[in-house]
Amino acid sequence: MSLSKIHEIASTLENEYVEKWRSEGNAVVGHACIAMPKEVAEAVRILPFRLRGAGNADTSTADSYLSRYNCSLCRSCLELVLNGSYDFLDGLVRVRGCDHWMGTFDEVQHAKNPEFMHYFKVPHLVNGDTLEFFSNEIKRLKEAFENRFGVEITEDEIVRYAKVQDEINEKMREFYRLRFKKPRFYGSDAIAVVVARESLPSEVFLQLLESAMAEKKKVDFRAKVLLAGSPLDEIELIRKIEEMGALIVAETTCFGGGSFWNMAEYDGSEIYDFLAAKYLNNLKICARMFGEYAFRKNFIKSMAVEAEVDGVILQHNKFCDLFGIENAKLRMDLEKDGIPVLVLEKEYASTADIGRIKTRVQAFLERLKR
Amino acid sequence: MLFGGTDVGSLTAQAVLLEDGRITGYRNIRVLPNPVESAKKVMGELLEEVGVSPDDVVIFSTGYGREKLVEDGFAKEHVSEISCHGRGAFWLNPAIRTIIDIGGQDAKVIRIDGNGNLANFVMNDKCAAGTGRFLEIQARALGLTLDELGEMTFKASNPVAITARCSIYAETEVLHYMQRKFPKEDIAAGVNRSMAERIYYLARRVGVEREVTLTGGVAKNRGVKHELEKILGVKFVDLGVDPQIVGALGAAIFAMEKYGGE
Amino acid sequence: MNEIPGLVKRGSEILRTIEKIGKYSKSELEGLARLTGEIQGHTILSFLDKRHGDAGLYFLKNVLSKHVNEAVKAKEKGKKVILIPFNFPPELIHAFENAVPLTTEMMSTMGALALEGEGEPYWDYAMSLGIPDYVCSSNTTALGSMLTAMKGLEIAPDAMISACPGACDANSKIHEFVAETLNVPEFMLDKMGDGVFDYELYRKLFLNMVREIEEFVGEEIDEDRIVKVIENGNTCTELYWELHELKKHSPCPVPNMFTMLSCGTRFTMWGRDEAVSMFEKLLEVAEKRLKRGEYPAEREIARSLWVYTGYYIDLYDLWLWMEDNGITYLTDILNSGGFPQIYEVFTKEDALEAIIKTSWDYQMTRQMGAENMGLRWTEDFIYLAEDLNANCAIYCGHHACKQSQAVFRILRDGMSSKGIPVLKLDGDAWNRRITSVSVLQEMILDFVQNVVAKKRRRRRGSRR
Structure with a gap:
């Protein structure tokens, strides 16, 4: 029941809980980065809602703003902003996630000029200077919310919601472990869960997750695979890959498996410094964090060992510089360590790609002798 | 049975x-x-x-x-x-370790181990560069059949450089050479060579181990086969x-x- | 193809040969150039074309050859080679006695200069490593070349600087790949936006980086030396703006290729005596042309401003061809140099502050590192268009730059409001395989004859 509800939420943008949330007079703010400290927004009942493509492959209007050399996920999101699908948002928080997102937000501003678009500055390096900067940047985010929505955000409330996030992160780890040794869920279920987390108030999500975890099922597969690479909400694609027998038992992508394994738990310290360290350290899982390649490689390897996978699929959207280059390096290094790798380059949500992807996945399974 | x-x-x-x-x-x-x-x-x-x-x-x-x-x-x-x-x-x-298969829409380089099991592979992305479709487009622009196109490599004296990777731009280049009255043989040989170059860097992603063979429809194009052997420095094994x-x-x-x- | 040396090693040899070129006659030079094959000969001859006076040869000998050969010789002399990206001021490295800069993008631009196959073998090598074919061709070529160092075929850098996190993902990511693969240390900066806090962070990171480089090189920057570097930079800045002023004349007395020569100097030798002499030469040639009223075509039809960068895939056929057809290449955003400024300095601290400000506002860091890349780019572009009285804009990018692709719409809308037409070319500055030069030429000519010239005629008509 809960799992199907989660799948339903993941397949839409403005879900019933968001509608209810809004009808109660609460705000929803769009963003596109896991460095967004959810607890700061939730402390005054602002729902941080992840911008995603939701499987939209039509980018005809967006293509006249961005070019066809820009990432198709960004173009898909821009299309949804332009065609009004995201009109339920009360504003946007932009992050310099990557060059493509940077251009996308520029174009959003050019075309729609939203009333509230706060530039949240997330460093690309982790050191004492950038942590100090980021701590202040989180304060500036808080102030931007306060000014825009006429609210006051107290540190106590932020701490309260930081603890809620801790609880969710712990539950997510527990849920992901249910797929490791004797998998009891499909990877497509897991992607639906993480998408739902990005689209729901925390309390609602926690309840749904807890009951969904009780809905363990029998899972068929030929091989166990870890999925890494660029941010992914393409549940249909995962389903197609799993139908062929490549079960995704672990995954280290952005707001998926990348969003909780390395998140620190609140330790009672100064809240802004704590949040800065928590989010910036976790962000090392993203290819936009320079000088942290070893961290990412080790993270993938440790997950691969823990989940006992047969191979790794590294995926990215065409024109994604960050993960395209990262995946080339990872492929070299993982293969050298004896881990079979398949690199999948795809256009976001493109059905035209499915046949080609299936041939590659099938051959990969055959290579794994599964 | x-x-x-x-x-x-x-x-x-x-x-x-x-x-x-x-x-x-x-x-x-x-x-x-x-x-x-x-x-x-x-x-x-x-x-x-x-x-x-x-x-x-x-x-x-x-x-x-x-x-x-x-x-x-x-x-x-x-x-x-x-x-x-x-x-x-x-x-x-059983001596084969690398298979280069070039079809109408796909080009693949396949590596197998000493037991004939799949060791690694690479496929072209979805554009037509490096596939039979690429040759078809250029042959049409030149007014040649696919067979004729293949033979031109052996008649050319100075193959032109077709530099564009994209089939559409390559066709523009072919037309451009034709307008400038370059010999058809030289343009066609340039097409075959540029096709071989496209396959070459695909092949390098998985590495080429001997013995090597060429399969698929494009294996019948003698010109491409010849150029590919030259660029890879191997002689294809005839199956x-x-x-x-x-x-x-x-x-x-x-x-x-x-x-x-x- | 596997075993050719990297761009620096190969380029340095060719450039050393060029250094020997003396006062040959035109036909002698043509004869020499023919020895190098058609494309290579064309590119060398284009530098030596008489419309460039002796500026082209000076550039090859005293800027490019020095830049490259100092890196080659540094190894023998025990100096450190520091690889820098296109958006980092080389003068910081020139302030060191025991370190020399080597600019990534200069290497791939050189690939188009005089080498057989241009940069293509390196690009192919990068492809064989699995680098996607859509990544910036300049950086991809540089990566392929640098990684030949694994086989001892290239000068491996001793350390690398990434000035791009926050400005150019492709460059930063390629640098990371090379640093990881060759196992060399990387010093990094981060630009967050345009605010005071952003500058404060950038400045801290920069000063940290300077300390780290000092430690790495084993030398503290000498005050006199760095002050001299800034003073030389100031002289170059003055000359740069004088050259800019000359571009306002119509027909433009500054040859098209000078944009690349000035940009190439900025990227490599800024802060050195050679850079000062280079800018003096550029100015001298342009002033002479102004005085004599020389312009290669009958009249100047198009005064084009380029959105990002020019094409380096066939110098001879494009820039000279443009001039012959009455199309002036005024400048591009890459060459705007972040609009260099004069800094009065007396101490090492002053000098470092000047370099930090320069680096913060450097070309591309200024635009791509802005809070709104599209707006900043457009503002800078419109400023240049109006200042230089451009009557058209031409975009060159493709694989070379997806950032500029992303801002194109904003820029085009901005230019439309000023009544300046924009041509978008689907080519690649560093990879002729994307679109051949002949196709690009056709598109440029079509645009100039059918849009720019007609607009000129209409404007003239309405004036009457």
Whole structure:
């Protein structure tokens, strides 16, 4: 029941809980980065809602703003902003996630000029200077919310919601472990869960997750695979890959498996410094964090060992510089360590790609002798 | 017991039959609009020719529509064309370690180990560069048949440089050379060479280990084959069969290996 | 193809040969150039074309050859080679006695200069490593070349600087790949936006980086030396703006290729005496042309401003061809140099502050590192268009730059409001395989004859 509800939420943008949330007079703010400290927004009942493509492959209007050399996920999101699908948002928080997102937000501003678009500055390096900067940047985010929505955000409330996030992160780890040794869920279920987390108030999500975890099922597969690479909400694609027998038992992508394994738990310290360290350290899982390649490689390897996978699929959207280059390096290094790798380059949500992807996945399974 | 394999590509479809570890027949046709129908037609014609009932054959499918053929009950199992080309080539010559398969829409470089198992592979991305389609576009621009295009390499004295990777821009370049009255042989030879270059860097992603063979429709283009041998520094091993049937043969071998002991 | 040396090693040899070129006659030079094959000969001859006076040869000998050969010789002399990206001021490295800069993009631009196959073998090598074919061609070529160092075929950098996190993902990511693969240390900066806090962070990171480099090189920057570097930079800045002023004349007395020569100097030798002499030469040639009223075509039809960068895939056929057809290449955003400024300095601290400000506002860091890349780019572009009286804009990018692709719409809308037409070319500055030069030429000519010239005629008509 809960799992199907989660799948339903993941397949839409403005879900019933968001509608209810809004009808109660609460705000929803769009963003596109896991460095967004959810607890700061939730402390005054602002729902941080992840911008995603939701499987939209039509980018005809967006293509006249961005070019066809820009990432198709960004173009898909821009299309949804332009065609009004995201009109339920009360504003946007932009992050310099990557060059493509940077251009996308520029174009959003050019075309729609939203009333509230706060530039949240997330460093690309982790050191004492950038942590100090980021701590202040989180304060500036808080102030931007306060000014825009006429609210006051107290540190106590932020701490309260930081603890809620801790609880969710712990539950997510527990849920992901249910797929490791004797998998009891499909990877497509897991992607639906993480998408739902990005689209729901925390309390609602926690309840749904807890009951969904009780809905363990029998899972068929030929091989166990870890999925890494660029941010992914393409549940249909995962389903197609799993139908062929490549079960995704672990995954280290952005707001998926990348969003909780390395998140620190609140330790009672100064809240802004704590949040800065928590989010910036976790962000090392993203290819936009320079000088942290070893961290990412080790993270993938440790997950691969823990989940006992047969191979790794590294995926990215065409024109994604960050993960395209990262995946080339990872492929070299993982293969050298004896881990079979398949690199999948795809256009976001493109059905035209499915046949080609299936041939590659099938051959990969055959290579794994599964 | 007979074992069969079908392989449907973007332009042609093949069927192969094996009996007692020998090829008893094969057939190669132009595809129909529906890949499932293509497979059924080519295998049907072959069975009729050999005089065998479909019920007496275990068929494995590969290529387009391979899954649908299993759902339909026509084929018992399906295998990817990557494994099939690898297995087919290895069966014909166990010294083979690298197979370069160039079809109408796809180009693949397949590496196999000493047991004929798939070790690694790489496929072109979805653009037509490095596929039979690329050659077709340029041949049309030159007003040549595909066969004529292949032979031009041996008639040219000074092949032009076709630099664009994209088929559309390459065609513009071809037209540009034609307007400037470059000899057709030199332009055509340039096309064959640029095709070989595209395959070359695909091949380098997985590395090329000897022995190497060339399969798929483009293997019949002597010009591309020659240029590719030159650029890779290898001599392709001739498998002694029509290079287009290697995929279907591989499928039949997989069927034989799995069900031959029954 | 596997075993050719990297761009620096190969380029340095060719450039050393060029250094020997003396006062040959035109036909002698042509004869020499023919020895190098058609494309290579064309590119060398284009530098030596008489419309460039002796500026082209000076650039090859005293800027490019020095830049490259100092890196080659640094190894023998025990100096450190620091690889820097296109958006980092080389003068910081020139302030060191025991370190020399080597600019990534200069290497791939050189690939187009005089080498057989241009940069293509390196690009192919990068492809074989699995680098996607859509990544910036300049950086991809540089990566392929640098990684030949694994086989001892290239000068491996001793350390690398990434000035791009926050400005150019492709460059930063390629640098990371090379640093990881060759196992060399990387010093990094981060630009967050345009605010005071952003500058404060950038400044801290920069000063940290300077300390790290000092430690790595084993030398503290000498005050006199760095002050001299800034003073030389100031002289170059003055000359740069004088050259800019000359571009305002119509027909433009500054040859098209000078944009690349000035940009190439900025990227490599800024802060050195050679850079000062280079700018003096550029100015001298342009002033002479102004005085004599020389312009290669009958009249100047198009005064084009380029959105990002020019094409480096066939110098001879494009820039000279443009001039012959009355199309002036005024400048591009890459060459705007972040609009260099004069800094009065007396101490090492002053000098470092000047370099930090320069680096913060450097070309591309200024635009791509802005809070709104599209707006900043457009503002800078419109400023240049109006200042230089451009009558058209031409975009060159493709694989070379997806950032500029992303801002194109904003820029085009901005230019439309000023009545300036924009041509978008689908080519690649560093990879002729994307679109051949002949196709690009056709598109440029079509645009100039059918849009720019007609617009000129209409404007003239309405004036009457």
